[in-house]
Amino acid sequence: MCQNWLLRFTDREVLPRIYLELCLVSSHKFMQRKVHQSDLVRLAKMLRGIAEPICNSYTCAYLARVGHDIDPYEKEYLLIMLEFCLKHWTNAHKNPNNKNMPKEEYFDLFEPAIDWIF
Numbered sequence: 643m644c645q646n647w648l649l650r651f652t653d654r655e656v657l658p659r660i661y662l663e664l665c666l667v668s669s670h671k672f673m674q675r676k677v678h679q680s681d682l683v684r685l686a687k688m689l690r691g692i693a694e695p696i697c698n699s700y701t702c703a704y705l706a707r708v709g710h711d712i713d714p715y716e717k718e719y720l721l722i723m724l725e726f727c728l729k730h731w732t733n734a735h736k737n738p739n740n741k742n743m744p745k746e747e748y749f750d751l752f753e754p755a756i757d758w759i760f
Contacts, residue, residue: 656691664708682709682719695734703758
């Protein structure tokens with residue numbers, strides 16, 4: 643049944659699929675398989691599809707939390723996430739998308755996510 647839900651979201655938008663997979667990571671035991679490092683790396687690479695920097699940062703923070711619960715000593719997926727997050731943060735700093743809020747307030751919104759990732 644769990645496999646059926648994962649297959650339903652294969653060709654849909656990236657963000658709901660990532661959050662669904664992260665929520666269902668703990669249910670992999672019902673599919674008679676454990677979560678491998680390759681699953682976390684695959685999810686970290688999927689984060690490249692999230693274009694909005696704040697949304698990307700908080701999704702990275704959630705993946706970091708879930709990945710730490712699975713294997714606190716594995717860091718490969720974190721390095722992949724940090725590489726892409728750094729690109730998003732530098733692009734957001736050069737070309738801020740939010741015109742309704744001062745730049746300092748906009749970048750203050752990143753701090754909780756960055757703290758969780760590190």
